Amino acid sequence: MEKKKSNRAWLLVLPVVISVAFSAIIPLMTVVNYSVQDIFGPGQRVWVGNEWFVDTVRDPELRSALMRNLLFSFEALLIEVPLGVLVALGLPSRGKWASLSLVLIALPLLIPWNVVGTIWQIFGRADIGLGGYFLNTILGFDYNYTLNARDAWYTILLMDVWHWTPLVALLAYAGLRAIPDAYYRAARIDAASNWAIFRFIQLPKLRGVLLIAVLLRFMDSFMIYTEPFVVTGGGPGNATTFLSIFLSKLAVGQFDLGPAAAFSLIYFLLIQVFSYIFFVTMKNAGQGDAS
């Protein structure tokens, strides 16, 4: 599409810039301010330069939290994106079943995050939760997410899959419905296989919605906080201490504002770099297919 050149378009963008800048830039400046000082109390602060940044980068606990979080985001994306697309492919395309399944599938998305944590906290308990009871009493596993690190990890991962696959499925579903029937008819005439239809018709058309889905899922899984905090509180040990849980322990628990601020700036930067890589990669990947 041919776009006109016009700097007057800035006028249309201005309300957005002002409203976002108000909530983004002032707090960000405050955080930068914290990150270069040691704060003992009101009016008692010492300039420390880049000390917090150096400490943060060297902190082994932080590094392990970062690796843990990267692995978690990777696993979550690896399961949620293909599963969401598969579910979207299998959903009815019209009629009342389509409406019903859309409403049901969106339910996990609309539950406040701490309630999601509560649901799974209850569901996984061996005494009062269906899932935990089933695994322990009926299947005879020794499952306990508060004691066993591996159980805790998979509980959080399963919860994330439960919570967020619907987002991928909804977006993919909407993307699939936007493909004109003529494409499918042409494919049928060519006797194309299901795989060929998926690879050359559906997947290229899903690129836009999948880009949003992957980016949102990456950002949110990399910042996951409330749900694991409710279920495991980061434990047992450090097994589910993701970056944001580590960060809030630092900021709220120990009230180390300086290191916490330095850390969150690095954290912020990391998310941006990764998101930018995703953004550019997906923008370029399959550019040829879409046209």
Place this chain on the structure above:
Amino acid sequence: MNRKRRRWVNVLLVILYFIFLMLPIYWMINMSFKTNEEILGALSLWPKNPTLANYKIIFTDPAWYSGYINSIIYTTMNTAMAVTIALPAAYAFSRYNFLGDNHLFFWLLTNRMAPAAVFLLPFFQLYQNIGLYDTHLAVALAHLLFNVPLAVWILEGFMSGVPTEIDETAEIDGYSFPRFFFRIFIPLIRSGIGVTAFFTFMFSWVELLLARTLTSVNAKPIAATMTRTVSASGMDWGLLAAAGVLTIIPGALVIYFVRNYIAKGFALGRV
């Protein structure tokens, strides 16, 4: 034959997925109709003596139901504000090239990526200084930070699907820009507005950290009410489950209204 069988495999997968999806929710609904004694006693797949006592507490105690009202107020405000200011911006991104447009677009997105834990304190100070602390407006404004970029992104995708010929024809026919925008353009992207409103509502409704930090009494969200009451009265599982069930309902209504827009499909352009 082969194609039919594969279709069945896919339907089976969807059915299994829905069972997985509904089980934890069913379990919470099930618990919400039980007394605490029954919950902590033997495990049962449905309530033996169904009771509405948990719901009655929520609907009669202002500390509980005001939480719902607060959440609904600020979420609605946030959705209206986000969509309103995102509309002209998304139009600008979809129709014009302007100085720094791509950078601006990515900068907007980066604001979704700020880790909450340390930004909470600056937010708290900022809103206290401008006298908005503990108001619905404070939460609605703060949530714009992550909802406006998303709204611009989604709306821009819908707008790019509308051919520019429509804009040009309207200009030739002597429509002023505002008249064209409200009379012709907005009706054309109605489903996009519906979908955007759904996503902004959703992210504002489920967010807890900022909402809890910026409020204390007058605008306290329901999600925060839940955490406090639980820690105060030990573990009242039945009440907790009932409150949880009630948090699903507003969202379920919203998705019910936009389901047709999603079913109609959208592909989202800007890639």
